[in-house]
Amino acid sequence: MKKIGIFTVCVLSITILNAQNLREASMLRKFNLKSIESVIDERGRKVDKETKALRMNQNEYFESDETEASEITLSYLQAKQDVYGLSSNLNDIKVAKIQKSPSGEYVYCQQYLNDIPVYATNFIVYVNKEGIVKYTLNEFRNIDKYGNIGSKSSITNNDALKIAHKYLDIEDVNGEPKTELVYFESMDEGLELAWKIDLRAWRIFVSAETGRIIHAGDARVPATGSGKVFIPNPLVSANVPYGGNYVHNYGATNPYLDAELKTVPLNDLTVENSVYKLKGPYCVIEDVKLFGYNIPESSTGNFYYTRDQDEFKSVMCYYHVDSSARRILELGYWDSGLNSLRVDPQGEYADRNAYYRDTYNYLSFGFETYDYVDAAEDADVIWHEYGHAIQWNLGSANAENYENYIQMRAVLEGSADYWSTSYKRPLYPNNWAARTLWFCMDDYTPRRTDLNWIFPQDFFPTTPCHHIEQPCGHCAGQIWSSALMKIWGDLGRDITDQLFLEAHLIWGQSPAMWSAADAFMRADFHLYDGIHLCQIYDSFQKHGLIDPSQIVKTTNFTNETVPFKKLVFSCSDLNVQGVTVTSYYATLTLNAVGDINVQNVTVTNNATLILKAAGNIDIQDMDVINNSKLILDAAGEVNIIRNFEVELGSELDIR
Numbered sequence: 114m115k116k117i118g119i120f121t122v123c124v125l126s127i128t129i130l131n132a133q134n135l136r137e138a139s140m141l142r143k144f145n146l147k148s149i150e151s152v153i154d155e156r157g158r159k160v161d162k163e164t165k166a167l168r169m170n171q172n173e174y175f176e177s178d179e180t181e182a183s184e185i186t187l188s189y190l191q192a193k194q195d196v197y198g199l200s201s202n203l204n205d206i207k208v209a210k211i212q213k214s215p216s217g218e219y220v221y222c223q224q225y226l227n228d229i230p231v232y233a234t235n236f237i238v239y240v241n242k243e244g245i246v247k248y249t250l251n252e253f254r255n256i257d258k259y260g261n262i263g264s265k266s267s268i269t270n271n272d273a274l275k276i277a278h279k280y281l282d283i284e285d286v287n288g289e290p291k292t293e294l295v296y297f298e299s300m301d302e303g304l305e306l307a308w309k310i311d312l313r314a315w316r317i318f319v320s321a322e323t324g325r326i327i328h329a330g331d332a333r334v335p336a337t338g339s340g341k342v343f344i345p346n347p348l349v350s351a352n353v354p355y356g357g358n359y360v361h362n363y364g365a366t367n368p369y370l371d372a373e374l375k376t377v378p379l380n381d382l383t384v385e386n387s388v389y390k391l392k393g394p395y396c397v398i399e400d401v402k403l404f405g406y407n408i409p410e411s412s413t414g415n416f417y418y419t420r421d422q423d424e425f426k427s428v429m430c431y432y433h434v435d436s437s438a439r440r441i442l443e444l445g446y447w448d449s450g451l452n453s454l455r456v457d458p459q460g461e462y463a464d465r466n467a468y469y470r471d472t473y474n475y476l477s478f479g480f481e482t483y484d485y486v487d488a489a490e491d492a493d494v495i496w497h498e499y500g501h502a503i504q505w506n507l508g509s510a511n512a513e514n515y516e517n518y519i520q521m522r523a524v525l526e527g528s529a530d531y532w533s534t535s536y537k538r539p540l541y542p543n544n545w546a547a548r549t550l551w552f553c554m555d556d557y558t559p560r561r562t563d564l565n566w567i568f569p570q571d572f573f574p575t576t577p578c579h580h581i582e583q584p585c586g587h588c589a590g591q592i593w594s595s596a597l598m599k600i601w602g603d604l605g606r607d608i609t610d611q612l613f614l615e616a617h618l619i620w621g622q623s624p625a626m627w628s629a630a631d632a633f634m635r636a637d638f639h640l641y642d643g644i645h646l647c648q649i650y651d652s653f654q655k656h657g658l659i660d661p662s663q664i665v666k667t668t669n670f671t672n673e674t675v676p677f678k679k680l681v682f683s684c685s686d687l688n689v690q691g692v693t694v695t696s697y698y699a700t701l702t703l704n705a706v707g708d709i710n711v712q713n714v715t716v717t718n719n720a721t722l723i724l725k726a727a728g729n730i731d732i733q734d735m736d737v738i739n740n741s742k743l744i745l746d747a748a749g750e751v752n753i754i755r756n757f758e759v760e761l762g763s764e765l766d767i768r
């Protein structure tokens with residue numbers, strides 16, 4: 114009702130398209146979708162705030178007899194319905210889509226009631242390439258509490274469409290509007306039957322009972338603009354040291370600095386009222402901290418500024434955050450937390466630093482323009498901060514515990530440095546290792562990603578580092594980033610980036626130096642069957658990042674009793690002799706680039722032994738007893754030479 118007065122004045126004299134342009138789209142938006150709330154329970158699990166149903170499981174290991182990912186998922190959910198609070202016959206679930214990743218398949222399910230979809234519901238089951246469920250995310254809604262909500266609409270879809278037209282003040286539409294009956298859980302009235310209407314750039318929900326507008330979402334018209342940015346900063350692209358014409362000079366520009374500006378496309382900008390805005394699917398530039406900072410807009414789509422202008426920092430942030438996000442997508446990963454990530458290009462007054470603010474999920478960059486280069490003028494800083502957003506959203510590294518705190522900081526800071534360096538290295542193959550040169554000017558020692566530092570002896574470095582905190586996670590993180598960049602040199606950007614992102618999904622909430630390296634190696638098993646293990650191991654070994662109690666590289670693994678999880682591998686043949694694998698539910702994996710020769714080995718007490726050889730597996734004198742399991746995975750032949758016993762109740766699996 115509220116805006117009709119303004120409208121009736123204009124509507125007769127202008128076209129329908131312009132009519133909508135005249136109104137600020139945000140005035141029509143109505144956000145009313147109830148959010149799904151979870152808490153961490155006493156066992157450290159993410160559970161629903163109300164029902165305590167499990168919301169996420171990062172440590173799942175579920176095998177089934179099925180082969181298709183969708184079938185595996187359904188048999189999994191059948192087995193675990195109680196844990197997740199699902200209905201016993203699964204009539205509230207349908208597989209909505211299956212997304213393939215390089216490491217396996219992600220099965221997305223939608224929640225249903227009375228055979229009608231419940232809007233904004235999602236259950237992800239990750240099935241790896243071996244058909245094993247390893248991860249779940251439960252975003253189903255607690256709808257039982259609403260009792261039985263009817264499934265018959267009192268309003269037809271045509272009437273609902275008319276209501277939506279009236280709300281938007283549109284008489285006619287180009288293209289077919291789409292309508293669908295759904296259940297919608299609103300903040301004000303709970304679960305209700307609704308018509309979901311996709312109309313132009315709008316998505317409107319109209320109550321199928323009363324005809325009220327429940328929710329009206331986002332009108333975004335994506336368009337490509339153009340901007341000028343540093344890639345990553347003028348010192349690296351000009352390949353010069355700080356000094357001469359390449360100096361801060363109280364924030365002024367000059368022809369030398371201007372010459373380092375690159376013209377780039379700005380993808381998927383929002384156009385509202387014929388004005389281009391730096392708002393896209395992966396980045397929204399905002400004055401979050403309310404310093405009254407001017408966010409640039411453009412009537413042409415061109416955002417051309419020089420470094421002396423405040424607006425330049427917005428363009429830098431939009432381009433580099435958007436590029437960083439697209440890189441993740443290109444590698445087959447994503448998390449919805451990274452959608453429309455808010456970025457404040459001048460969010461920290463008089464602070465020579467930049468932050469990812471986890472509580473509110475946005476990036477914020479410091480500015481002290483007169484004396485120092487602003488943080489958002491150096492893309493090394495922007496990619497680094499985005500690296501933190503990846504950690505928080507894609508992974509779950511957010512629990513700082515006392516013992517691990519500094520190690521975890523080192524892993525996270527080193528990872529953020531890796532992410533920015535991996536972007537820069539192919540562009541400047543001879544000039545990539547020193548970081549944030551422009552931001553540091555000539556009064557900070559920049560961090561590097563090509564050091565030969567070793568953990569733990571260099572963990573508390575004496576070499577100067579501009580960060581004043583002691584002990585210094587940023588400084589110690591150079592061990593981790595340097596090890597990863599060494600792997601990058603061996604495997605290239607794509608594979609290393611993929612392993613890097615996959616490791617985020619694996620390492621849990623408090624990665625330490627050794628456990629992060631372990632997760633990175635495990636990522637290679639998930640993605641590549643461990644074929645890069647020897648190269649990865651060598652880099653980590655050089656930097657002291659291998660936990661010797663967990664990972665052993667040898668050609669002779671003999672006379673051992675293995676009490677817990679351990680990875681043993683050989684970069685040639687592997688002789689295994691006199692080994693007993695005996696721990697409840699432990700898994701020992703033996704890997705060889707060549708053959709594996711097994712002699713006098715016992716697997717007992719529910720343990721699992723996996724033998725994986727690029728060549729043959731030869732076995733003599735081996736017992737698999739007491740509900741244990743042996744998995745033989747040879748690219749060549751499996752040869753039983755003598756005395757091989759698998760006791761009743763134990764299991765043998767030859768792949």
Ligand SMILES: [Zn+2]
Binds near residue numbers: 497498526
């Ligand atoms: Zn950082």
